[in-house]
Amino acid sequence: MDKYYYYVLSVHIIFMVSWMAGLFYSVRLFIYHTEANDRSEMEKAILQKEYEKMERKLWYIITTPAMVLTVLAGITMLCIRPALLQMPWMHVKLSFVVLLLIYHFICQRIMKQLKLGTCKMSSFKLRLWNEVATILLVAIVFTVILKNAVDWIYGLIGLIIFAVVIMAAVKWYKHYRKKHDS
Secondary structure (H helix, E strand, O other): HHHHHHHHHEEEEEHHHHHHHHHHHHHHHHHHHHHHHHHOOOHHHHHHHHHHHHHHHHHHHHHHHHHHHHHHHHHHHHHHHHHHHEEEEHHHHHHHHHHHHHHHHHHHHHHHHHHHHOOOOOHHHHHHHHHHHHHHHHHHHHHHHHHHHHHHHHHHHHHHHHHHHHHHHHHHHHHHHHHHHH
């Protein structure tokens, strides 16, 4: 069974990339969907209907199936090599994966709220929300690659600094857009 581990790992990585791409693009669509509220009623109706269709197809044809296949491949790898569960870095990785799953289902709720017209998040808050997936991706990749070589305190400090830089960049971009849109 161990000979199949790298095949399953390859499937895991491929669908993880697809899942992340779906999450990144879904939230980008949420931003455009929200910004359509600033258009004329006719434009708003056309744009929001189109964004709802794009969001639904992306979510149910790519993002969610990729998430399911990523998780199933991950579970399969743990079944093939159960000793991985003894390693502290795997516990950290799985914690970040749980956070990513929570993020996924919150995004699904946002999509449903947008469809119903009840979403309270501004496009700026959605831009910040979009960066949460980036932070989780960085955390997961660094945890997996560095494994036991990571000094967890420095890793946590680095992740916090990375998050602050990302959030500052989003804030700067909001200021830049406001200045150049007027």
